[in-house]
Amino acid sequence: MQIDTVPSARPNVFKPLLLAMLLVFFVGATGYQAISSGIDYTLVIGVFATRFLGIFVEAAPFLLLGSITAGLIEAFVKADDIWRLAPRNRLAATIMGAFLGLAFPVCECGVVPVTRRLFNKGLPVSVGVAFLLGAPFMNPIVFASTYIAFGFGPVFIGRIVITILVAVTVGLVIGTFARPKAVLKPLAQQQEHAHDHPAPARARDKLLQALQIAADEFFEMGRFLILGSALAALMQTLVPQESLLALGTGSVLSVLFMQVLAYILSVCSTVDSFLALAFVNTFTTGAIVSFLSFGPMVDIKSTLMFSGVFRKRIVLYLILLPFMLNLLAGVLLNLALGY
């Protein structure tokens, strides 16, 4: 495990300089809004604070539940217990891969190290890829948050159907056309997840370890949630509804925009439903569903994590294939719903 020469998988975009630039941008943008609309600056900040804290307060409990699950899996579950049940048939196995998240409730942040571990135990590529793309949504916590945000309707059902279809398709394509050696990085180059401790033996220590990992998880993933919520709240505060409507009503453009946004925001799948709510009044349903099904599969932070496991070309495929397929599904959904 001497991998010191490999650059860290951690995104290095969160440097103080960038943080300062974000703050300057924030003050500048809200200041401009205050001047151009004639509203007192403190009121503009107040509106932003209310919108931002609303998203954060609603989302944080789900992030906490997700973090605790990740901690419990890390401390208690052995990866090789799960896939021993995999069917022999490739299609059936790949479909099972897409559903594996139900047994392994991890969000996209936790899924990469788990997938890597499964690959090391000889899991077929197609199953692993379907798991990688499907698991961030196919888990009880994300079902719950999506249900709370949208109820049982086109968004909820669309999200399930599209996630499974895309995960299985991409899994089969990569599993069929690429040999495992061309897909995965050599073992020695793969990066170990940061929480790789010698496992404590006693249950009480394991529980303590799980909770500690959960706290770390909250900080690791919480920053993406907080930056994402701040961006969404800022947009709602600054961009007039008509401009959003102009972007949000095109049956193709709206989907494209929301997918790019999902990629940039990098918000955890357990909480992205609440962010999507910010766009419900202005964007097409297809765009909302694509945001929700594409976002958990690929985003800035998972791209960085993918590159620790897969070869470069495969990482590119893992971004582009889901992007195109989700775009297609979102546009078709819009056409079906008559946008």
Next chain:
Amino acid sequence: MTAMSEHQHHSAPPGDRAAWAKTAILLGMGLYFGWLIISGNLNYYINQRFAWLVIVGTVIFVLLALVNLYSSLRRADDCQHQHFDIGWDILFIVAFPLLLALIVPSRSLGIEAINGGISLNPVGIASQASFQRSPLDRNILDWLREFERASAPAVFNGTAADVIGFVYREPTFAEDSFMLSRFTMSCCVADAFPIGMPVSAPGSADYMAGAWLRVRGELAAADFAGDYLPVLFADSLEPIAEPQQPYLYP
């Protein structure tokens, strides 16, 4: 140790101080969430239906803070389990909501949050109950739903109404008229959406935009900013304080 070497790539604060900062942030979050529930300010941010989620959040935050505290204290005799991987930048970002909550007084979305017009269309799917309310019990959202399913604006002529909301005006409105508005909220303020019903009231120009009013009067179809709509002709306007639950839940 792989885990250790990987952590040295960026400017991490010394483990001890980072651990204390983490504990403080987790505890602060727990206190903030608990305070939101106790003070009732939670109503400004999320739908009451989901208050239980915030209680769950409070409990988990406090639990994680305690676990963090415990392991910080125990760390002196066990150096192997340190987590150095959290830098000041991450700590700052995660502390940002707390800083904002401390600096900016909590308040509900009001008139300043309307960013490009107000809707005359009701939001969400109406429950049967909202149609069974007697006219005087209907809120703005109930009225908009009635308007939407009515055959013509004139069917409400002579019906009495008693509603509360805040004043919203546009340059196209006649001098004596305004929209009495509320924000609707299904889940949290992210989906908050302003709706309003047209009001005509002589002398209403004295009330500032954003002021909360109780308006009593009778409906009659009339021209309002170029549209033929049911308009509430006010008999009385009464300034009121912002209600405990400022939003309407569709």
